[in-house]
Amino acid sequence: MGVEVLSHRRMTWVNIEKPTPEDMAYLRERYPFHPLDLEDCLSRIERPKIDEYDDYLFIIMQFPVFDITRRVSRPGEVDIFVGAGFLVSVHDGNLWPITKFFDDCQDDEAVRDRHMGGGSGPLLHDIVDRLVDYCFPILYKVDANIREIEEDIFTEDLRGVVQEISWVRRDVIALQRIVKPQIGIVANLEHRDRPFIREELELYFSDVLDHLYKAWDMLEDHRDVVEGLSDTANVLTSFRINEVIKILTIISVIMLPLTLVSGIYGMNISLPFMDHPLAFLFIILLMIAMAGSMILYFKKRRWI
Structure with missing residues (x-):
């Protein structure tokens, strides 16, 4: 099983990477989780959502994981059960911030006390905050790719530039599809009061929500720039095609009377x-x- 359990005072964090039916059986024996929630943890891709029960929350969130071979960001899912005195995180291991965070809490008592000493609410905030911050290096990489296209768009390799624009546009669309649903999840955590999420955490979740809005605004800007670059590339392509057609037309017009004379x-x-x-x-x-x-x-x- 890939179950790791970390306890500190009255708080327990259960971290599961690459979940299996045996792992879900482990949770079923120890926690009153709904069977459908455990089934969702084994599904490949679920829609981001937050389900509220009397004694726990079930949260599904997605964050981007860049696929180098396909050159596009795909959603990495993390499922979180949070209740009074416990938090269970289930993921496929590709979201390294949550794995590193768990290892840090496991290895360093001071880190464990700082993040787990306040209960499940602050720990949930710290996990979500790290995962949201993890999005920004990916967005900065997209911005760097766009700037590189801006420098190369007036070169002779227009075919390569058009291909790069297509890659970046697809990546931006994929990132927008991933980021947008998370805004509603965090907004729900900010505005709704729950017994195991203290009221003072509202400001902290508000800060996370601001980061998500910032990420969304960056993606909107990236989309607008990519569309502008795509229009520019189309104009340049049309201009170069027209130039070639003009030259060929001039050659044909010049050859026409010469062909007439030689034919006569x-x-x-x-x-x-x-x-x-x-x-x-x-x-x-x-x-x-x-x-x-x-x-x-x-x-x-x-x-x-």
């Missing part, structure tokens, strides 16, 4: 200067004059 003098009929010894040179000079005059006309009209 390629016919099996009597034509002017056909028997003249300098006929070939005359035709070549005529073609050059026609092409040159058309190029001069295009330049005068500023088409090239």
Whole structure:
């Protein structure tokens, strides 16, 4: 089993990584948790929510975990049971802040006393606060990627820039989908009074909520910038395509009369200067004059 139990005074923290049915059986024997809540802990992805019972809260929250291979943030779920004198955290181990926090409390008595000495409410706040703060390095990385795109957008590698814009846009959308539901969860913890969450924690949860709003505002800004970069890339792509089409059109227009002259003098009929010894040179000079005059006309009209 991946069950770790840490006790301090009258407070117990049970941390479960990569939950199994055996772990849920362990919780079922020791705590009055609803069977559906234990079933949710084993589900791969659940919708973020907060369920309130008489003697405990069941909270499902999600935080971003960046997938390097797919280059997108995916939701990492943490399920929390919190009641008077206990807190149970269930997660898949990918959210390293909660794992590190548990290890710190386990290894250092001063840290354990500071975070677990106040009961389950302050401990819940400290866990959520660390997980919310953990989002910001990911958001800063997105911001760095956007700045890199801004520097490269006017280079010749427009195809690579468009691909990078697509990656970042997908990541921003995924982050928005993860962050937005957490705002309602923390707002609920801030405004609702519960016996095991003291009233003075309202200010602390309000601070966490402010951080979530800040993260959401950053994502909104990132989305707007990415959309602007995408529009710029589309304009540049259209401009370059138009430039290529213009050059090809000019070449076709110049070749058209030359093809006409060569076609006429390629016919099996009597034509002017056909028997003249300098006929070939005359035709070549005529073609050059026609092409040159058309190029001069295009330049005068500023088409090239």
